Amino acid sequence: MSDPVNDALAKAREQVKSGKAKEAEETLEAYLKTDPHNHKVRLALAQVLSNYLKDRRGALIQLDIILAIEPNNLDAKKAMVTVLKVESKNSQEADKLFRELIKECPDDVALMNSYAIFLKNQMTDFKASAAMYERALSVDPERSDLHYNYAILLVKEMKDYVSARRHLEDAVRLDPNNRDAQIGLDRLIKRKFKDDVPKERRSLFRK
Secondary structure, three states, X not given: OOOHHHHHHHHHHHHHHOOOHHHHHHHHHHHXXXXXOOHHHHHHHHHHHHHOOOOHXXXXXXXXXXXXXXXXXXXXXXXXHHHHOOOHHHHHHHHHHHHHHHHHOOOOHHHHXXXXXXXXXXOOOHHXXXXXXXXXXXXXXXXXXXXXXXXXXXXXXXXXXXHHHHHHHHHHHHOOOOHHHHHXXXXXXHHHOOXXXXXXXXXXXXX
16 A cells, blocks of 8 residues: 655655655655644655755745644754755844754764865854854764864864874874865875975965
8 A cells, every 4th residue: 555655755755856846845745635743744845946946046935834733842943943044134043043953963974074074164253163063063973074074174264284294194094085185184294294395375276
């Protein structure tokens, strides 16, 4: 016996994979007409709107509907902060929601990484960003991407080359295929740890 919810979600996924995001939106909206309180389908609709149709306003409307019915829906909150953090006009609202989520999900390393990047790029609060990376690494010190992202902050914004080198070395050790980390480490050693090589002003990391 088929499950209408899973059928709608599977159909929408296939449509997205085929480059038919608009059709995926229509599939999910059609299902919601028969079951408007289904948060799983509504969340999928919000993700299609935000990630593929670039309709962030529409995505926020869908997420607001979910949270109006179920205020503690963590998946909806995480999806909302992902949408909000993109635009600087929403920075304060995104920051507040990030703080709430960090309290509710104290071991969510991916969330902490996202918040650290947001604090660096949107809030330009480099100390808070560094503290968030430290917290994330205390939970999972084996994440190569965390070490690499932290190293970018340490080099570009905090000029702490010794700590940056340590984190780049950890990033390469944990993931030898992390080519960006290896390139960054090589450049950092060449430019900041050899006295006979002049310092250069251009970025140590590829954008």
